[in-house]
Amino acid sequence: MKNPSVKLLELNQYDILSSENPPLFLNSFDSIYNHYQDSDSLSHLMYFKAKSLVALRNYDEAIQISTDLLGKSVVKKDYFILVKCNILLSRCYYYSEVHYRVKPCLELAVEYAQSSQSAELLAEVYSNFGSYYLDIHDLNVAQEFMIKAVRLTKRLPASYTVITILSKAAALHHVQQKYDTVVLYLSTALKMCEEVDVSITRFRIISNLATAYTKMKKYKLAEELIGKGIELCKQSKNISSLLLFTFDLATSKTCQGKPAEAIRIFDECMSIAQTLHIDNPRFFMDIYNNYAICYGQNNDHTKALEFLNKSFEIAEQIHSEEDCMHINTNKSHAMVNLGMYDAAEDLLQNVIAYHKKEQNFNVLLSAQSSMAMLHEKRKDYRKSLKAHKEVEKTYEKYIIHIMNENTAAVQQQVMEVSKYYQQNTSTLSRPSQGYQNRENLEFIGTGDAYRKVVNSALLAAQNPNANVFLMGESGTGKEIIAQMIHQKSLRRGFPFVPVNASAISANLVESELFGHVKGAFTGAISDTNGFFVQANKGTLFLDEITEMPLEIQVKLLRAIESRKVTPVGGTKEVSFDCRIVSSTNRNIYELIQLSEFRLDLFHRLNPLEIYIPPLRNRREDIEILIHHFIDLYTYETKRAKPQIDASFLDYLQNYEFPGNVRELKNIIERLFILANSNHWDANVFSLINSHHGDYGRPAPIFVEKQENETEAIIKALIKAGGKQKNAAKLLNMSESTLTRRIEKYHLQDYTSKGK
The missing domain is CATH 1.10.8.60 (Helicase, Ruva Protein; domain 3)
Incomplete structure (x- = not known):
């Protein structure tokens, strides 16, 4: 008879094997199963088999095994099986598109986990609940469950379950574009991998960590991690994970605007996939999408459209309507560049209708903005302005939706900001030392209008690459909101550069914005960076943007589109990467109608728009x-x-x-x-x-x-x-x-x- 601790260790290893290498576990299952006689161990092994079958998309057999195990475990109250099999069933039903059964399975799992008094089981259920809400795009509820799960892991030793929970939490924050938090969770999980023998999971975590660094534009760190992963794969002869890291490297090159290198590396991915006989349709859908991005960067929009059509065919085959809509959005961009305006408009109308129905506000905003851009390309400014107003309406609905959700996660976030910006309102009798540094952070209030502005600023902060347009009368606090957006975003560690457009003299505005080289004009005694370069990686705040002369608006538009500036007197372009927050106290729409402000520039400045009401x-x-x-x-x-x-x-x-x-x-x-x-x-x-x-x-x-x-x-x-x-x-x-x-x-x- 086996020692209980030895038996537990073995079962843990089989648990990991069934997750990391399902085919190997299934091939070895019969011989492993025959080594055990006690019912508890045999139940565990059958659960591992069901888990392996789910990984290989054999949902019917997995459902049968899980259902049988649950029937046997209810009477003897085997909470491990009761919790694990309900989680497994929820995944089977989700992937089989029997969605109405998913939530009840997870709710049962929660009840059994609570009865078991096991923090690990409860944390695992919460993380799966979080993943479920992430899958159905309810990020607020997903965050509530992930917070609960992560809190429980703090009481637990390193284990495969804890590593998985942290990885799921990282996935949520990745969708929310909170990449610094993604790095925190994945770094913790990676450290735990040193204590737990999980080589495949370790590769996945390194890959996801590299992806997070790529999103943060920390390409050097990303490629160092990818290089480390490739080296480990070659040492262990793990070709599957080698494909993963090669794909990551190609994606990094794409993000850096190096399409030729990216295409060459994607070709390597296709070669490795053929060697491995990969038949996963999603792999090919993703790689075709990436090929399309690369060819789009090369201005070969015909080739880009060919790959998007291939990707769309796969999305239709796997019945993924959401992927079809995403691909159609990208197809519309290629079509616009090819002058296929009518076809692009038809696609975008379908995409907009779909996301309106699904209330996917974030994606809807992107599609509506694309429609505005399409009409602008056609020089149909009336329709472009109308489309832009649709964007405004959607954004307004998005804010209302967030406020009406009234979830603990959202309220907590708003309250944290409220507390930060009104630390002294509850201690009015004793001034705080913090006043020395708070003069620029005085957006104070408690009412609905105040809360709406704060919610809008928080939403804008979560999209660090989106420009923001602030409207409001003089003295309402537009610069304070601009600073709030900067401080709550990924760019907070980099410069916030405020510029009053109306205070710059007309003959110096170009030099101030774009910089100048030594000798460019009298008094130019050295090379000087303009505001765009000064704000690199941070935020450039263009206050009273409507006071900028029309001839400068043209150059400003080109700089925003190309993300490059040419210093006065210079010949070489200088790249920059900053979010632009602009503001005005005038009626921007009236100025556009009077041709005093460029419509195309306005579109580039206001993907997100915030109105600050008067006092x-x-x-x-x-x-x-x-x-x-x-x-x-x-x-x-x-x-x-x-x-x-x-x-x-x-x-x-x-x-x-x-x-x-x-x-x-x-x-x-x-x-x-x-x-x-x-x-x-x-x-x-x-x-x-x-x-x-x-x-x-x-x-x-x-x-x-x-x-x-x-x-x-x-x-x-x-x-x-x-x-x-x-x-x-x-x-x-x-x-x-x-x-x-x-x-x-x-x-x-x-x-x-x-x-």
């Missing part, structure tokens, strides 16, 4: 903002914190705030300078107003009804000693707006620069 539409946030700014200036001025009377709050609640949050901040700042009393009520506003307008509407300092705009600006500049920044505060307008007014009315003599 008058966020009245529920006014009081919390008042207390926030009072705390800020209490800290900065070292004064005692003023006592706030209800009339003070009522007075500001009734004000329209044409200058929005910036104006509210300036009001509080001026009161700290001018108010002698530590008790603030409605009367305190007489200190900063020349006179009162209607009740409850404090008039901005200096801007009286009888004064025209020119006189108001001159007075403010004189009082500020010619300093535009201080004058802008007195006028409750942004510095860039004041700069434009000074130029418009030729008031440079009143500025410190003009004196």
Whole structure:
């Protein structure tokens, strides 16, 4: 009779073998089975056989074995079999497209796992539940289950099950484009592989880790890992895994824009696949798609379309409607480049209809954007604008969908951001040291409008390569939202470069944006990088983009499309990789209709669009903002914190705030300078107003009804000693707006620069 610990070790090895090499396990099954006599071991071995059959797509036999095992295990309460076989059945039903049976199997597995009091079994069920919701595109619920699973693994020693759970969690985060988290989970799993003998799984983890680095554009790290994997495969003569790493290397070359190298390596993949007699249709579907990408990069769109047609045939054969739609989207791009506009439009209409029905908002946004681009290529700008408005509607629905989900995962994420951006609102009596570094992170609020903007920013942050367009009145906090998007994205470790387009002089704008070489013009004493290159790998924020001259808009469009700039005076192009967040306080659609802003540039800038409402539409946030700014200036001025009377709050609640949050901040700042009393009520506003307008509407300092705009600006500049920044505060307008007014009315003599 075998020692129980030896028997358990052997069974664990058979468990791994059935997962890593199902054909070998099945070929050896009879001889292995005959070595055991006790019913528990025999049940385990039969489960391993069923698992191997699932891997080889023999679902009917696997269902029969699992069902038989469950019948025998219910009475004796063999929780291992009860949990494992229900998980296995859920996979069989999913792959057999008997979807209505999947969830009940997993729910049973959860009940049995809870009864077993085994953290490992419960973690495994949660991770499979997470994978199920990932498969049906419910990422929020998938994340909830994966979080539970990963938390449970922290109590467990290294094992094949824990490695599998971490790999599943990494797969979810890969779909969510959270590649730093993918790297964390896979690195932990890879380290565990050193303790558990799982060579095939180790190869898969190395491959997935390399893919994550490729997505993060860390190509050197990715190819080092791939090289390590190829070397290990050759040493162990593992040709199957060699194919995996060769495919990864080709994909890396594709992502780097090296199509010739990628095609050569994909050819190697096809050769290895023939040697192995690969008959998996998905392999060929994927490789044909990749060939198409490479030929598209080479501008051989006819060849690209040939490969996409091959891929589409396979997708139809395996009855994968979702893959058909994905391939049709890519086919439409090739057709547009070949001038086959009508055919491309037909494909996109079908794709859009499908994703509307399935509510796959992320993919729908991409397809609708492609439709807008198609009409633009046709120079049918009316239809292009209409298609773009459809994108806006979908984006709005996407945000509402996320908010209505109201899942714990989403709420937790929003609350984390809320906490980060309003750390001091719950401790208003004691200013925090954090105020020294928080002035640019003051997007404060609690209301629905605030939460909608934060949700939109979070969604944008999860798409690190998508440009974002911000709209809102002056003073609403557009730059703060731009910083939030940057800080919550993969690009947060790289520069955030803010640029006020309206403040750059017309004759210097090209040099500022694209850089210049030494000697390009008088004063160019050295090579200088422009804003695009300065923001490389990070975020470039183009504030008040609508103020940019039309001739510069053309060059900006070319830079965004090619991801390259040519410095002034130079001949060599310089590549850059940055997300562009742009903003305006003007009506962009009106400007496009008036031909003051290019429609094609607008399309490149606004795959994602966020509207930031004025403060008058966020009245529920006014009081919390008042207390926030009072705390800020209490800290900065070292004064005692003023006592706030209800009339003070009522007075500001009734004000329209044409200058929005910036104006509210300036009001509080001026009161700290001018108010002698530590008790603030409605009367305190007489200190900063020349006179009162209607009740409850404090008039901005200096801007009286009888004064025209020119006189108001001159007075403010004189009082500020010619300093535009201080004058802008007195006028409750942004510095860039004041700069434009000074130029418009030729008031440079009143500025410190003009004196």
